[in-house]
Amino acid sequence: MDLILVRPHFHPHVALVQLNRPKELNALNLQLMAQLRETLKQLDADEEVRAIVITGNERAFAAGADIKEMAGKSAIDMFLIDQFATWDQIRKTRKPLIAAVSGFALGGGCELAMTCDMIIASETAVFGQPEIKLGIMPGAGGTQRLTRAIGKAKAMEMVLTGKHLPALEAERYGLVNKVVPVDLYLDEAMRLADEIAAMSPVAVRLAKESVNRAFETDLDEGLHFERKNFYLSFASEDQQEGMQAFIEKRPPHFQGK
Numbered sequence: 001m002d003l004i005l006v007r008p009h010f011h012p013h014v015a016l017v018q019l020n021r022p023k024e025l026n027a028l029n030l031q032l033m034a035q036l037r038e039t040l041k042q043l044d045a046d047e048e049v050r051a052i053v054i055t056g057n058e059r060a061f062a063a064g065a066d067i068k069e070m071a072g073k074s075a076i077d078m079f080l081i082d083q084f085a086t087w088d089q090i091r092k093t094r095k096p097l098i099a100a101v102s103g104f105a106l107g108g109g110c111e112l113a114m115t116c117d118m119i120i121a122s123e124t125a126v127f128g129q130p131e132i133k134l135g136i137m138p139g140a141g142g143t144q145r146l147t148r149a150i151g152k153a154k155a156m157e158m159v160l161t162g163k164h165l166p167a168l169e170a171e172r173y174g175l176v177n178k179v180v181p182v183d184l185y186l187d188e189a190m191r192l193a194d195e196i197a198a199m200s201p202v203a204v205r206l207a208k209e210s211v212n213r214a215f216e217t218d219l220d221e222g223l224h225f226e227r228k229n230f231y232l233s234f235a236s237e238d239q240q241e242g243m244q245a246f247i248e249k250r251p252p253h254f255q256g257k
């Protein structure tokens with residue numbers, strides 16, 4: 001299997017998806033991406049799951065799209081394969097996605113991490129868009145998401161030179177939520193997922209949609225969208241439970257309704 005799905009016992013509302021092509025540094029071939037798309041679709045529909053962590057292994061989150069698979073392709077082959085339809089489906093996952101990154105997150109690997117909502121990195125993580133060295137350029141969102149995350153000057157330098165960005169710098173520029181020692185990055189990602197999973201799944205979904213809208217629209221339209229989702233959150237039982245629990249000085253128990 002190119003992908004391993006785990007439902008860890010001590011994290012009842014979190015699913016862990018592990019990219020599993022270690023010999024190829026988790027190079028993202030079409031089969032792996034299709035498996036990832038289907039797994040995320042299934043987890044998105046599973047009421048028990050409230051947050052999803054995507055990880056690789058200590059050496060590599062993913063070293064990019066599979067160069068050996070792409071090498072002989074023509075522009076029309078790439079157009080007809082239409083792999084970005086798969087990436088679009090992954091992007092549309094409604095539950096929070098956390099990337100737990102150690103080692104290489106390059107090319108499509110960096111783009112996959114950035115497609116997630118948050119990134120927890122080990123001290124050994126390196127991010128990069130080295131496509132330029134292959135005579136191509138990023139195609140799965142690298143020029144757009146990296147620029148939004150770290151700003152034009154740094155993104156331009158990375159995309160035009162293929163230069164790597166080490167974990168601590170990535171944290172400083174706001175690409176990464178937190179950097180932790182290598183033996184802790186997965187635990188830290190699971191901890192963050194647990195924290196989110198304890199919130200109202202309805203409110204989490206509405207809030208994720210609203211934050212994402214900030215990247216897709218102007219302020220007026222974004223505020224309008226936020227307001228509608230805010231009003232909608234008052235239609236949930238979780239809103240009543242959350243506020244009642246506060247008043248009664250007890251922890252809330254959110255049902256996702």
Ligand code: HXC
Nearest residue numbers: 023024025027063064065066067068106107108130139140
């Ligand atoms: C296919 C890959 C691969 C990749 C590594 N491997 N990256 N195979 N596609 N992207 C394979 C190597 O061929 C090798 O297998 C094995 O993994 C170990 O890699 P090494 O190079 O021997 O390891 P190392 O010397 O430690 O170097 C690690 C590395 C280097 C710096 C990450 O592998 C590298 O530069 N990889 C390519 C990174 C890259 O250019 N990514 C962007 C791809 S384009 P064998 O069997 O040969 O020993 C892209 C476009 C996205 O992502 C577009 C949208 C989807």
